[in-house]
Amino acid sequence: MRSSRLVEIMLRLEGSRGVTAQRLADELDVSVRTVYRDVAALSAAGVPMWTESGPGGGVRLLDGWQSKLGSxxxxxxxxxxxxxxxxxxxxxxxxxxxxxxxxxxxxxxxxxxxxxxxxxxxxLYVDAPGWFNRPRDVSRLPDVAAAVLEGRRLRVSYRTGNRTATRTLDPLGLVAKAGVWYLVAQHRRHTLSYRVSRIEEVTVLDEPATRPANFDLARWWSDSVAEFDRALLRFDCRVRLSPAAWRHLPHAIGVEAARVEPGPPDDDGWFTVHLRLEAEDVARDQLTSLGSDVEVLEPQSLRRALWGVGAAMMRRNG
Missing domain, CATH: 1.10.12 (Lyase 2-enoyl-coa Hydratase; Chain  A, domain 2)
Known part of the structure; x- marks a missing residue:
């Protein structure tokens, strides 16, 4: 509490010709004696400041001196x-x-x-959660955050489906994604992510948490998300794409699935690519968004599925 007050006093004096101790005391809601003690502490720490009595006096900083924050x-x-x-x-x-x-x-x-x-x-106002999301229970988040910042172990009751398990975790960091909070922690030397809303009970332990050397939270999260996306891609197909469809492919199927090398363009300027998507029904919906700029070459079941979507659209809109 005192450290923040010392910084505030220093910043208020920057660029001013001096402020009376009484005014500082009133603004900081402390006594004049406390202000003088704080000024003495700042002077002892090397901040060039002093006090002057009488009319026009007050607490002053050396002319031209600035803290790094003031610059x-x-x-x-x-x-x-x-x-x-x-x-x-x-x-x-x-x-x-x-x-x-x-x-x-x-x-x-x-x-x-x-x-x-x-x-x-x-x-500017940032509303992090998306539309139509129900509020999630994050009542355990302050305790989890305290353990993360203090480097202490956690014992949690974590719900997965209808099952609740008790785990002792070494917290490594917190991630907020689209309004959902995740705890990144180690459990038996495996780094995993846990939804904070699924933590039913939490106890902050006195034991220090173990943190891997050079752990980079942002890099781990990015790699983890990419790995998760890749793990979902299990359905293989081969398609022809117009130049426009090739440009819009990441928007249709996702950035990770669109990380493919196309074959050379054919006489029409179209590209043939091998894609790996989540499932056939997902592939049908995603490729339909490309309209007439996509042709499915294989499997035949996906080709028929797209033909069925097109035929149904013609019947309803013909």
């Missing part, structure tokens, strides 16, 4: 305003703290930077 650019301060995603802060139990931190930062910044940052805060 931030407008773009940097605007970026800080984007960190306070309300839904994420609220899930973590930190909404009030995040709001207070933003307000303190705004008050401490020089006026031009304050205006730029305020514009971003007032004109």
């Amino acid at each position: 931030m650019t407008g773009a940097e301060t605007s970026a800080l305003m984007l960190l306070g995603v309300p839904s994420i802060a609220e899930d973590l139990g930190l909404r009030e703290v995040a709001t207070a931190a933003q307000s303190k930062l705004l008050r401490a910044l020089p006026l031009p930077l304050r205006i730029d940052a305020q514009v971003w805060r007032d004109r």
Whole structure:
């Protein structure tokens, strides 16, 4: 608590000709004596500041001295305003703290930077969950987050289908994806992800968590998602695609499934490609979105399925 107050005092004094101790005390909701103690502590830490008594006096910083925070650019301060995603802060139990931190930062910044940052805060709102999603139970998230940040082990009761199992985990990080929170943790030396909404009970243990050397949360999550996507692709087919269909293929079947090398273009400029998709019914729906720019070569069952979709559309719209 005191450390944040010391930083706030330092930032409020930057670029000013001095502020009275009484005004600082009123703004920080502390006593004047506390302000003087804080000023002494900052001076002892090497911040060039002093106090002057009498009319026009107050607490001052050495002319021209700036902290690293005070030298931030407008773009940097605007970026800080984007960190306070309300839904994420609220899930973590930190909404009030995040709001207070933003307000303190705004008050401490020089006026031009304050205006730029305020514009971003007032004109951008991030609603992380998608439409029509029911609220998920994230009541255990603050305890899970505390264990992640403090590097302590967790004992959880985790629900999978109709079964609940108790596991002791070494937490490695948290991921928020489309409004869903995941705990990334090690269980018996295997790194896995767990939906926080499926954690029914959680106990933060006194034991330190084991963390693999050089573990990169973002890279692990990206690799894990790609591996999961690839594991779903089990249905093989061969198709011809027009140039337009080839360009739109990632939108139709997904980026991972579209990572294929096409054959050379034929006389019509079309490409022949081998695809691996989830299942035949999924392939039918995905390839239908390409309209007349796709021709299924094999298997014949998929070719007939697309013909059936086209015939049905003609009957209903003819």
